[in-house]
Amino acid sequence: MGTLAWIAVVVFVTAYVLIATEKINRVAVALGGAAVMLAVGATDAEHAFFSEEAGIDWNVVFLLLGMMLIVGVLKRTGLFEYVAIWAAKKARGRPFPIMVILIVVTGVVSAALDNVTTVLLVAPVTLLVCDRLGVPPIPFLIAEVLASNIGGTATLVGDPPNIIIASRSGLSFNAFLSVLAPFVLVVLVVLVLLCRFMFRQAFRYDAERAAQVMALRERDAIREPRLVVLSLSVLAVVLAAFTLHTVLGLEPSVVALLGGLLLLALSRLDPAEVARDVEWPTLIFFAGLFVMVGGLVATGVIDELARAATDAVGDRMWPATMLLLWASAGLSAIVDNIPYVATMSPIVAEMVDAAGGNDHAQVLWWALALGADLGGNATAVGASANVVVLGIAERAGHKITFWGFTKYGLIVTVISVALAVPYLWLRFFVG
Template identity: 55%
Template sequence: MTAILAFTIFAVAFCLIATEKIDKVKIVLVAAGIMTVLGLTPGAEVFFSEHEGVDWNVLFLLFGMMIIVGIVKQTGAFDYLAIWAAKRSRGRPYRLMVMLMVITAIASPFLDNVTTIMLVVPVTVVVCKRLAISPVPYIIAEILASNIGGASTLIGDPPNIIIGSRAGLSFNDFLVHMTPIVVIVFVVFVLLTRVMFRRSFQYNPERAAEIMSLQERRAIKDTGLLVRCMIVLALVIAGFSLHSVLHVEPSIVAMIGAGVMLLVTRAETAEVLEEVEWHTLVFFFGLFIMVSGLVHTGVIEAVGTWAVDTFADQPLAAATSLLFGSAVLGAFFDNIPYTATMAPIVEEVVAQLPAGDGEPLWWAFALGADFGGNGTAIAASANVVAIGIAAQTGNRISFWQFTRYGVIVTVLSTVMAWAYVWLRYFT
């Protein structure tokens, strides 16, 4: 009974978010409050439990990077990159989109897709303003590219970190098994954007000529400040990359980096905090509590138990179920808490298979969770963060505006991933 009630509240909240008639932060806070009052969440444990509680690592990673990005913005670096990108594309919209997607997809595996989005989206807004075109299609394309590109490494997408830790998979394991299909999917995705966003590619020769006459170096407001910011940012990136060696959570690295950057740049704390996307952070907080209700009442575990009972002795069927199931469920429940909940269940299924037969299940699980992050506007952290930044700059992206593109990309990438898993591990 409690599981049905928790699922009903979550489903109603999700539908209200999709209609966009009420602010999504209000919806998740009210839904989280109702779940808590009805005893559907673990109570005070929601603040402390790693399995059933708020994922503070995600929230503090976002908070730290928001501070870092806010300080870097003061240097004029985003304007510099915007002019540089516009000039290299010669003002051609599709060429510019491809360039921004490639930058996003290459950076995401090493910075993690949330950090990459926080760096790329402000640049996109500036360059599109320069060219007098809407940045919305470009931001949507970057979000989709970040979730695809981030799937290729251990640190590129938060679900991969969870899966790698649970399965004992290394950074190199992800490179070998995930990168080939990620590259193929990304190439197909780039070609697909030519069709999906075809109405947005309106070339303005006058604006392009103006851009070509600009000097990007003049955009830098303070060279000394920029140098200090880049040094700290480089150290933060190194900290992310050495996660498996240092055993320090990315959230800790981001928070230390934010503190060091505030010190070395002598930025005004009050001004920097105004750049923080509090709206996005509070939304995640409420969403995590809602998902904790599904975990606490056994909704997600019931799905996993069914999978164990049904597919324990059928590796290909188990991999197929995990891949498509993760893509669908990850799109609705946010792929971070979903992955954290399902990882122990996948481990149980793998343990019941003969030695060596279980590893493909982990890759199917990772591909489904990562690519499912493109399914809806709230399916992954990068989606929520990017849409929040866009809204702050006056470029609102609605739930359905994103989702209608995300569903297409998710279906295509998931089918391609299934073919890859089948050909590589079962033929």
């Protein structure tokens, strides 16, 4: 690696340490790191603002902005309170059953939508449920973001890295469903069991608060029935357009932004008031993070690491599969898994072709998908959904620290990736 590449590594590692230690606000660190990358020439305006491989992923930014606008309107209808009361009553006010409901709902919905959209919809409900029952919301928020990354692994559209892998590999929606969905169901069950152990101190049952919740009527929570119908109609159209985006020729980001702006116009709400609910610091943090990672991509650091791994395993399929799985999990814990997969996918394509390009060689794609998607759970910045939930929690007055998230995410990641080892062996190497 050249001098510039080493400078980019030092800048990224320094920024990452500052984010992890939280000595400086993470948005300021991300913007500062991006500015240094630009100042030293590790990246430039062309790469930072216009490159798909080494710049800000505007599709992610505008997808988030559009969905945040929709959620901002939905918050004013009372629908979140309705769902919160319904979930609490179904669980009879008991915290652990409520967490199980939230994990299952988040995991299943994340397979149909992308995981970021799911946590944007579920997190406000979680905050309301916990407030009603007087329990700390942080364990519930962490549990559902872990569930969203696991559930999103199941389908082609559930996690952005899967979309990138599908476009490079030619694997179909049904292929993702048949290979990954059965494994994801097992991991979700394991997550529920782990949460019962990891967050056991959060499950304080308050009989008085539970009785108050059981006495509530869900329908009384709805403040704007017309706006509920309008919001859900626009959301349904947006979700349908997500699944048909290849037919329509519209990127999910365009669909989300059009849906958000349309709903804002039809709602007759004050746009400035709704805009205040947008997680602007989260969007700015993403932009800075993308520029920093883009500096590593543009200077060839990530490419160098990937090629070294490829040279180390050659054409030995099982070692190659294991290296891809664990290296992807480890690197996706450090850098956002979207730019990582964008960098690795052409290299995996070469490895698959070198191995004959047959069904057996496709295991490398599944190792990449499982490692990147599940590895995103390991740290607070490993996946887009993690960053979004941390932003929502902080705005609600419940700060989740980097290590407060990571100490749980790391346990879940190691166990879920370890479970992928026998699964890939039995599925692709036995018989």
